Amino acid sequence: MAKNEPVPIRERTRRIAQTELTSVAQDLFLAQGYEDTTVDQIAAAAGMSKRTFFRYFSSKDDLVIGKYDLFADRMADALDARPTDEPVWESLRRVFDITLDYVEDERQRARNDAMEAIVSGTPQLTARYLEKMQRVQELLISRVADRLPGEKLPADPQPAAIVGAAFACIQAARTSYLMSDRTMTFGEYLDEAMAAFEVRRDR
Secondary structure (H helix, E strand, C coil): CCCCCCCCHHHHHHHHHHHHHHHHHHHHHHHHCCCCCCHHHHHHHCCCCHHHHHHHCCCHHHHHHHHHHHHHHHHHHHHHHCCCCCCHHHHHHHHHHHHHHHHHCHHHHHHHHHHHHHHHCCHHHHHHHHHHHHHHHHHHHHHHHHHCCCCCCCCCCHHHHHHHHHHHHHHHHHHHHHHCCCCCCHHHHHHHHHHCCCCCCCC
């Protein structure tokens, strides 16, 4: 799908179904373990047939890792929605508002941490997780490149450097927030972290 084009209804419907399946599956994984949960159980809990399940995910592994595709799409859509004349660094900060609930909400954070433990404890999932996170950044890098002013180099390192620095800020802010007494919100820690990188050119 081209940048800045509205998401087709069919695609929106597919993403909603995938999100709901992911939520149902996570409940089962946390209750009875990843290895002990079957596709049949997930489909039944979601109120659909196994055949319908496979319209959205090709395997149980894909269901776990697929959430990172959904996350990538959400971030790309959020960046596309930002004003084109807004400074890139500010646009990225606003895009990262998507992550706030995953850190500040105790239930969501516990759920997310538990799923990350499943991924890190399953070698085939770990490898695919790294691939998916690379895709998240690549989607943003191409969009950041389009927003930067001036003549573009054949292999300009700036977009990748900007996005990489922004993701480093998320990790630094998350670590500091979780170590804190919570008198500041995660969003405020993220503001502080991103303020450390002044993108000084007129962007």
